[in-house]
Amino acid sequence: MEFFRYTRTFNFMGKSKLAMILSVVLVLASYAILVTKGLNYGVDFAGGTVVQVKYDTTAPIDAMRNNLKTNELFAGASISEFGSPDEVVIRMKTTTGSVTQDIGDETRAALKGTGNYEIRRVDIVGPTVGAELKEKGIMSLLLAVFGILVYVAFRFEWRFAVASIVALVHDISIALGMVALFAIDVNLDVLAGLLTILGYSLNDTIIVFDRIREGVTNNRSNSLRETINESVTRTLARTTLTSLTTFFVVFTLFMFGGEIIHPFAFTLLVGVVVGTYSSVFVASPILLWFGFDVKNYHVKLANKAKRAQEKQKLRDQFDSGVV
């Protein structure tokens, strides 16, 4: 089976203006959502308490609300269904510091009389820990981006590095926008999802860039536009295929992985789609716009080859005792 067989070069760069408009709109829309709606920080970053309760029948949410009203500790608690009608999570901003009698125990006691239930999970994150996790989270994102930037600059050229970082920022922005739009709880797992998107999207970009690098080195043509078009077309089958297999597994994770893994799988789902798009339509055009000078690169390569040749010549002469 073949999805694409390379017969002619598609003019991807011809569509790059259109793609750029789409990207700018998407990114701006994401920022608009982030500013107006904001991220829905979960307990990991905001601090607070999550109690997951499973009933042996449909969860009596109204009765639960009534019971929780009696104690100030539960002020502002929200109850929502979690995966099935039997199961709910209670989210609270409050935390307690006692080891033996914590807010989870208080909740257990307060729910008495609402039916047969089992407390399946209690997450309490105190405010200092939350702030620390947030700081660490932001640091890890920055550090990962920086590490990648350095590596790509080292292996390719600085313009490649900047282009791939722009693509990454594009992907992360849109993924965050979607996370905000669907009011997904932002916890450590979403952060892990974002870091995975970094890796994944970059993966795609690098495969395309590698082809461009190869094209620039081997082709006689000095047109970067043509080289990019050819490279993107030649890697199109691979891009589609890998995106598909990754999409398959992320989708099964999203569908069947259970409620707890949902935010993570959602983030990845968005990331796979956006990451694939950006490697073709964002990273490569930016490289083109940066005016990567193929002619200059060829000259540089030629000079490098010449230098190596001369060095070799000298060495040969030295070895044969001429000098």
Place this chain on the structure above:
Amino acid sequence: MKLNYRIVIFALAIIFGVVFSMPSLTQSETGKKVTLGLDLQGGLHMLLGVKTEEATKSRIKSIAASIKHYAERNDILIDGLVFDEDSVKFEVLDSDEIHSFDEYIGSIEGAIVSTSGEVISLVLTPEEIIKTQKEAVSQAIETIRNRLDQFGLSEPVVARQGEEKILVQLAGIKTQEEEQRARELISRAAKLELMAVDEDRNARVYNMSDSDAAAYGDIILSDAKNPSIKYLVSEIPILDGGMLTDASMGFDQNNRPLINFKLNAEGAEIFGDFTGRSVGKRLAVVLDGKVYSAPNINERIGGGAGQISGSYTVMEAKDLAIALRSGALLAPIYLMEKRSVGPSLGADSIKASLVALIGGFVLVIIFMMVYYRLAGVIANIALIANLFILLAVMSLFGATLTLPGMAGIVLTVGMAVDANVIISERIRELIYEGKSMHKAIEDGYANAMRAILDANITTLIASVVLYAYGTGAIKGFAITMSIGILASMLTAILGTHGIYQMLESKISKSKNNKLWFGIKG
């Protein structure tokens, strides 16, 4: 068909993978296995803070107690012995005796002594305060570890995190009651104090406020069983649990559980001296700020043994004895973070993630076979080998498999075939260009190598950062991702290359590119 070094290494890697992943897969008794994270097997994760300022206070209190004891033993009359957060002050009544303290006070470490007239004051140095607080954290870790070791759970984790946080992880907690018991055992101060009841004023205790009591150097404590009963006791204890050498559960004559304790030589001496001096008065046995009993002293008690009676259940008495034996917490601890997962939720998570893993795996396997035919089968062999090696490496290192870790494995399945997709596409291209099979395979691998390496290394960078900065379960994701990527270099690049080299003559002869690579021509 001929053997080559690549296929030999690949075969060895597969054998390694299968052999070392077996203990985990079959859940056998022997052999190294993957540990399931708390989120998958159920358990309790807590990050505890230490109220270190309390440690300084209790250090000061014990200095005050020792000064008092020294004065009484040497018949030096002192008055106005008071202490606050970091200093002790007292007055020597007979100014001739002021120097008889010099040697003793000089032996107290980390305090600056100043004398003005008959008043001697000791202030802890800032270094001493920091040292005391540091010790309080180390001591808390040690104490909690001791207590949990005796609790009967397998392999409890107690570790320092950062400067003054304590990480406690308890796997395999089955019930809410068990969790509650563990938490009580961990946080119990278990601070035993033997205190003198202020018999001169105790009759007025119900009309006294805390500040009234403080004016006499006393404090008001309530009874453990019946909080409405109050005692007025001297704030500076006769001795505390630091001089305890042993505690165990026993029974009284009515067969009710109680705790027997023994004091060390110094404690026994102080205890003997005090009881000898205080016949007819009462001694309050105070545990964690509550009076458990206040028996009359009928005679001097030597030997340094005592009892704490109270209406305990056998279980409570046992846990209390463990807590006393492992020592008191110098400073109270408090909860900073807690993650508790019930075993039933853990089991559900395992089930759900396995379904996702198997579902994703089957989809990818079928897809690769349909798209690439035999090249897809070869890629699938590499994928399966990858999973075995991943599991084997994790088992050997005793790595922890968490729910995000499972997600990492699922993702590895999707991304590990990437290398083979890149390679197969390259080979297809070269076949179309009319290259010989040998050239197509060798050049295909050579051309693909650089891209695969660059792509994998950048993903590794992200994973390593995640490992360094991630906490708890997220670390598990970084681990499975990293090992998956590294294993894929071995299986998808080296392994499949070996298979192609072995089958090369066969492929060339068959001339059936549709069967081998899923393309026409």
